[in-house]
Amino acid sequence: MILKEPLNIALIGTGFRSRTVYRLLFPALHERGVRLVAVCDPVRESADSFAASLNVPAFYSIRDLVRARPMEAALVCTPVELFHAISCYLSAQGIHHLVEAGFCASLAQARSMIATATANNVTLAVGEQFFRLAYERFAKRVADTGVIGPVNRIISTFSHTGTHNNACWIKFFDTHPDSAQAVSHTMPTAPHRSLAHRLHTDESFHANFFTFPGAAPDATPQARFVADMTSNAKAVLGRHARPGHIQYEGSRGTIVVRAAGFWNGPYHQAEGEVRYCSDRALETNGIADIVYPIVFSQENEFLRKLHVDLPTGRVEYLNPFYHPVDSAVDAIDYYHAATAELIVEFAQTVRGETTLEYSMDDAYMVQMMNAAARESLVQHGVKLALPLAEELESQAQLHAALKAKTGVDPLDVEGMLDYAAPRA
Incomplete structure (x- = not known):
């Protein structure tokens, strides 16, 4: 799994998951042609320390990152409520991206993300490693x-x-x-x-x-x-x-x-x-x-x-990322190996060298399975046919809860870009 042509990427979000999962992967990813060139996080201390540990520049605004554009693609590892806004913004700017872990909060957001990426000829991937x-x-x-x-x-x-x-x-x-x-x-x-x-x-x-x-x-x-x-x-x-x-x-x-x-x-x-x-x-x-x-x-x-x-x-x-090491601290276990695998596959897809094993149709159906399970609970355990044929009460409740939490319409891209999500 080595890219024929290297791909420069930025990491958006330097919180808990980025520190415990992603930071370990970047040296191995670099060997395979996926090169981290910038990180972005509105929390300056977090962005600066993460960037310093990998010797790359830090940005504190996604808009500033896009204006500078040191990358061709981005990994989005933020709270999930921000995925839709960041994805649609990156797609509108022609930047390929992978959101991880999970897709987004609702079916409506998922449809919007897919449509915006398609309209701008952007590769959108959902990072699913399990x-x-x-x-x-x-x-x-x-x-x-x-x-x-x-x-x-x-x-x-x-x-x-x-x-x-x-x-x-x-x-x-x-x-x-x-x-x-x-x-x-x-x-x-x-x-x-x-x-x-x-x-x-x-x-x-x-x-x-x-x-x-x-x-x-x-x-x-x-x-x-x-x-x-x-x-x-x-x-x-x-x-x-x-x-x-x-x-x-x-x-x-x-x-x-x-x-x-x-x-x-x-x-x-x-x-x-x-x-x-x-x-x-x-x-x-x-x-x-x-x-x-x-x-x-x-x-x-x-x-x-x-x-x-x-x-x-x-x-x-x-384990495709196994290599002998002196300490477990330096090893990539099979959870990290699965995550590294999906990132390399995303980069190869951007380069036209392969296609996504976990397609957007798959990702959308998984989102629909989540929605159907939630709706079944609302309806006291009823069995629902898939694919779902209509909008669900539980999805409307989900959007209302998101708006109450953030004070912003969940489909408002600009509004959610300015929302300061609490750390996970």
């Missing part, structure tokens, strides 16, 4: 061997509900869902912090259910099913750690991926196996009698590769 994580890539490759028969159901607990997992299901089945349903429950908890700046006094459980059409050529409606649920994705209060427990259920076996133990560090520590029913097992008790272990190879606690040896041959995933 379907690129090692165990997600790996599960898809194992399923595609056909060893356990067609995988028509996925049960996911204590991973993610919402944008990240919705993208995983779309990429696993290589199609878009045809229905959505959701339930939730919220209970009070002891006051606790998941991060220094995040205080919680309650906890919500979410369960999202999606159906997908069957595989081509028949594409039978609602032939495949996903149940996706969690009460806490970060193992707070003793809950199960990510990636939780995920079962990809085939007609004669199961791919299992689960957290290796209690949350005590990077959540990439996982284990799993492929459970297979022989003909004899199918004829007797139906219990899987052959287990193929998934081998996770790590160095300095960071993933190097994983593999499983099946009757059809070895299935393997290699």
Whole structure:
């Protein structure tokens, strides 16, 4: 993954995610032709310290950055309520960009972002890394061997509900869902912090259910099913750690991926196996009698590769950004590797060297899945057909809440550019 022609980029937003995820990546990205040439953040201290750490200039206004234009493209890593305004502004200026993580707040904003980028011949990408994580890539490759028969159901607990997992299901089945349903429950908890700046006094459980059409050529409606649920994705209060427990259920076996133990560090520590029913097992008790272990190879606690040896041959995933290091501090683990991968792919798309694996149609459908789940909750768990045919009450409520929070119409580009979003 090396660009034939390097691409200069600017980073917009130097907050928590940029400091904990992006800063580590830029040296590896530079080796592949993606060159950071500027950062931009209205908080001068944050912009200056980030810029100094990578020896690039700092800007404090997106308008000043665009006027100077040291870059051809931008990575937008700000609070999500700013994505729409920044995206539309950059598109109008002819600047390719990637927003990450997530898309935007509403379907109306998503449509506006896509339309503005298209009208200005700009590459817009939504940074989604979770379907690129090692165990997600790996599960898809194992399923595609056909060893356990067609995988028509996925049960996911204590991973993610919402944008990240919705993208995983779309990429696993290589199609878009045809229905959505959701339930939730919220209970009070002891006051606790998941991060220094995040205080919680309650906890919500979410369960999202999606159906997908069957595989081509028949594409039978609602032939495949996903149940996706969690009460806490970060193992707070003793809950199960990510990636939780995920079962990809085939007609004669199961791919299992689960957290290796209690949350005590990077959540990439996982284990799993492929459970297979022989003909004899199918004829007797139906219990899987052959287990193929998934081998996770790590160095300095960071993933190097994983593999499983099946009757059809070895299935393997290699960390594309792995390199030997003396310290885990210098390693790019597979979460960071997935993020670096999507940035390089975005740059290659700008250069015309490839196309986005996670298309804007995919990103918009994920946004619609989120909207449908929210609407299902408003309607007390009703099952909704996808794609949605009309605007939803829950979307109107969402826009009203955004306006109440910011004091600005969520579709007002200039107004939202001047909004000072609180730090995440």
